[in-house]
Amino acid sequence: MLNPIEFFGEISLFGLRAVRDTFSPPLEANQVRMQMNEVGARSLPLVLASGFALGMVMSLHTRGTLVTFGATALIPTVHAMAFFVEIGPLVAGLLVSGRVGAGIGAVIANMRVTEQIDGIESLSVDSFKFLVVPRVLACVLMLPLLTLFMDFAGLLGGFLAEFAVSHISVALYLSRAFMYLEWPNFIAPVLKTSVFGFIIGTASSYFGYTTNEGAQGVGRAATNSVVMSSLLIILADVILVKCILFAFPESAL
Secondary structure (H helix, E strand, C coil): CCCHHHHHHHHHHHHHHHHHHHCCCCCCHHHHHHHHHHHHHCCHHHHHHHHHHHHHHHHHHHHHHHCCCCCHHHHHHHHHHHHHHHHHHHHHHHHHHHHHHHHHHHHHHHHHHCCHHHHHHHCCCCHHHHHHHHHHHHHHHHHHHHHHHHHHHHHHHHHHHHHHHHCCCHHHHHHHHCCCCCHHHHHHHHHCHHHHHHHHHHHHHHHHHCCCCCHHHHHHHHHHHHHHHHHHHHHHHHHHHHHHHHHCHHHCC
16 A cells, blocks of 8 residues: 555456456356345345435435525436436445455455465366456456345335325335436436445455555554545546546436
């Protein structure tokens, strides 16, 4: 970390190797399924609960602002636009980086410290392809699905908060929520979370796979995985938003 250029060069090469090995047979299908369960199914309760709570909070805050301007009819619209376009994808990425990133970094670092990786390689098994590639692939595949669940959990939370105040019907709330949302507004932000997943899997695996500090390195790898994954997700989000607006000008809200 003392030389940022060297560090980003190493982690970039690490990610490129993961991409290359993903498309070179054989694929560790069992490992991929296990990691998809770890990343997806076990993260789902956290994502649903967070999305539901954020949806309620956002609805309450937007109501307080829009009532001032007499625009209460736009509450579902503003809520859906903000959640589906930016808040849902970004928060889902940060939540998964906190839960999954720390786990990946700690597990692989522990295997490195206890020489389990050396044992795998002594059996003529490519430890990188066996340990890193399935985790990166699972993050890439599962994060868009988790984002979808978070988006709709947020929409449900927003509806319940609005229903408690104005007793709006489900049909009217949904029609207003999706009034100005088109496919580019919805699909592109969800798909960009695949990049977030790649960042989480790559950064977390890198810190675990390259640790050489003994037992202390396990905790340090877990911490660095979360910090670096979250930072890179935020930076990547800035770039991806500009790319989406350039590729889909109609998605500008």
